[in-house]
Amino acid sequence: MIETRGLTKRYGATLAVDDLSFTVHPGRVTGFLGPNGAGKSTTMRMILGLDRPTSGHALVNGRPYEELDHPLRTVGALLDAKWVHPNRSARAHLRWLARSNRLPASRVDEVLDQVGLTDVAERRAGAYSLGMSQRLGIAGALLGDPEILLFDEPVNGLDPEGIVWIREFMRRLAGEGRSVLVSSHLLPEMALSATELVVIGRGRLITQSTTAEFVESATCSSVRVRSPRLLELAEVLMRNGMDVQAAPGGERTLVVSGSDTDRIGELAAGAGIALHELAPHRGSLEEAFMHITGHDVEYTAGDPARDRTDRTERIDSAATAAAGR
Numbered sequence: 001m002i003e004t005r006g007l008t009k010r011y012g013a014t015l016a017v018d019d020l021s022f023t024v025h026p027g028r029v030t031g032f033l034g035p036n037g038a039g040k041s042t043t044m045r046m047i048l049g050l051d052r053p054t055s056g057h058a059l060v061n062g063r064p065y066e067e068l069d070h071p072l073r074t075v076g077a078l079l080d081a082k083w084v085h086p087n088r089s090a091r092a093h094l095r096w097l098a099r100s101n102r103l104p105a106s107r108v109d110e111v112l113d114q115v116g117l118t119d120v121a122e123r124r125a126g127a128y129s130l131g132m133s134q135r136l137g138i139a140g141a142l143l144g145d146p147e148i149l150l151f152d153e154p155v156n157g158l159d160p161e162g163i164v165w166i167r168e169f170m171r172r173l174a175g176e177g178r179s180v181l182v183s184s185h186l187l188p189e190m191a192l193s194a195t196e197l198v199v200i201g202r203g204r205l206i207t208q209s210t211t212a213e214f215v216e217s218a219t220c221s222s223v224r225v226r227s228p229r230l231l232e233l234a235e236v237l238m239r240n241g242m243d244v245q246a247a248p249g250g251e252r253t254l255v256v257s258g259s260d261t262d263r264i265g266e267l268a269a270g271a272g273i274a275l276h277e278l279a280p281h282r283g284s285l286e287e288a289f290m291h292i293t294g295h296d297v298e299y300t301a302g303d304p305a306r307d308r309t310d311r312t313e314r315i316d317s318a319a320t321a322a323a324g325r
């Protein structure tokens with residue numbers, strides 16, 4: 001189990017992680033989500049003792065990482081797939097790791113086979129593709145047969161077959177009772193892999209919940225509406241206190257929050273606006289994530305001084321975008 005309590009990290013005037021507390025339980029794949037710059041990698045580095053917290057603590061099975069006698073037997077981690085010496089073969093690299101933690105040499109061949117690198121085990125790591133480097137990093141994380149695993153963007157560079165493989169592999173590891181913490185920006189993949197989520201923004205905890213609860217809490221009250229008179233419909237709905245957004249990938253379609261199908265239908269009928277679709281909308285993890293973390297995005301495109309609460313601009317950003325698809 002991983003526990004962080006009041007974990008805080010400052011780099012000069014920059015507060016990278018802010019009083020962060022969460023728990024990663026055994027038997028689950030826990031997705032670690034947040035916008036760029038949210039503090040995910042810094043948090044993982046503090047869990048592994050690579051960065052010292054300014055305050056608070058991170059515990060692995062109740063102990064700081066640096067107090068573990070043979071850390072690879074307790075925690076396996078992949079933070080940077082390209083950190084391996086480029087002139088060292090995959091087998092030589094894993095043998096070096098095994099010796100450092102007094103692991104049997106036979107374990108090297110076992111993990112190479114697990115990740116599908118047996119046939120290229122003597123090739124220089126510097127000649128590996130990113131996907132192959134990811135597999136080698138995962139092999140290193142598995143070397144000590146640890147109870148706890150941390151993966152930072154493990155599917156980067158993997159082909160579709162590799163993505164399915166790592167998804168099923170993480171599920172199997174959790175099914176064996178291990179604690180698995182995985183950070184990724186591929187939200188559709190996280191929706192399939194993670195049973196629980198820890199979501200942070202600007203270094204602070206936003207929520208910890210099951211994946212299903214997270215999606216439901218952020219999108220359960222939305223309604224999908226399609227109409228040939230989208231701008232007029234958006235004006236009517238927003239005038240009645242509803243939140244209106246363009247549906248991702250939807251042509252002339254809005255996603256409306258803060259009401260239900262009955263009320264939206266009545267308002268449209270009263271305004272003489274025809275509807276081509278009116279249905280409850282169950283959002284995706286991506287939609288829920290954008291909704292929950294929208295105020296915590298550090299790097300945004302466009303004019304930051306623009307007043308996004310202005311009603312006319314909100315209509316344009318939602319209805320016009322949808323109408324133009």
